[in-house]
Amino acid sequence: AHRPSAGCCSANGRYRLTYKGQGSLTVQGNVRNVKRVGNDFWFDFTTGPEFAEVVIKRTDPHKTGDYIRDISVVKEENIPLFEAGALFNPAWIKLIQDQRLVRFMDWMYTNNSQISQWDDRPKVNDVTYTRVGVPVEIMVELANQIGADPWFT
Structure with missing residues (x-):
């Protein structure tokens, strides 16, 4: 949706x-x-x-x-x-391309997360990223694409 x-x-x-x-x-x-x-x-x-x-x-x-x-x-x-x-909408990339720091707290679903083991993290091939968060590989790709430092919580 x-x-x-x-x-x-x-x-x-x-x-x-x-x-x-x-x-x-x-x-x-x-x-x-x-x-x-x-x-x-x-x-x-x-x-x-x-x-x-x-x-x-x-x-x-x-x-x-x-x-x-x-x-x-x-x-x-x-x-x-x-x-x-x-991977990303070019209009959105244009909007954020000048950011030098990107905080991924919400993408990582860190608040009240039950994930404690690396093997339980979100994976690129997951059917959706809306249940347990976005895979770290995707976050790194975004940070690299716009030349920003990623802030992982």
Whole structure:
């Protein structure tokens, strides 16, 4: 789901959702002009009080291990950068590129964290980063990209 953040960049625009695997999913909420082509969905999103959400209704229906995975949602104008390996929204990078220190306390979910072992940390291949935090590798990538010192708590 997406909730617009103040001051960054406009999330309004045309998006492509892609995924691998077999199953059924939908894009719903504050989206319009949804068009599906194979494992790609194209849709328009406009910020507002509603969410845009992806709902997996069924995965691996034939029990072959080909479950829905590698879901990406990318604004149309950023697709070439994403396909070239970019991790971050270029509009956001432009906004923060002059920062020399980036504190990652909230990204690390340090408040009330139950993680005490390195093996329990968030991993790059985790299905989401919203439950236990962002992997340190991603935080280092951001700090390196903008030339900032990372502050890990």
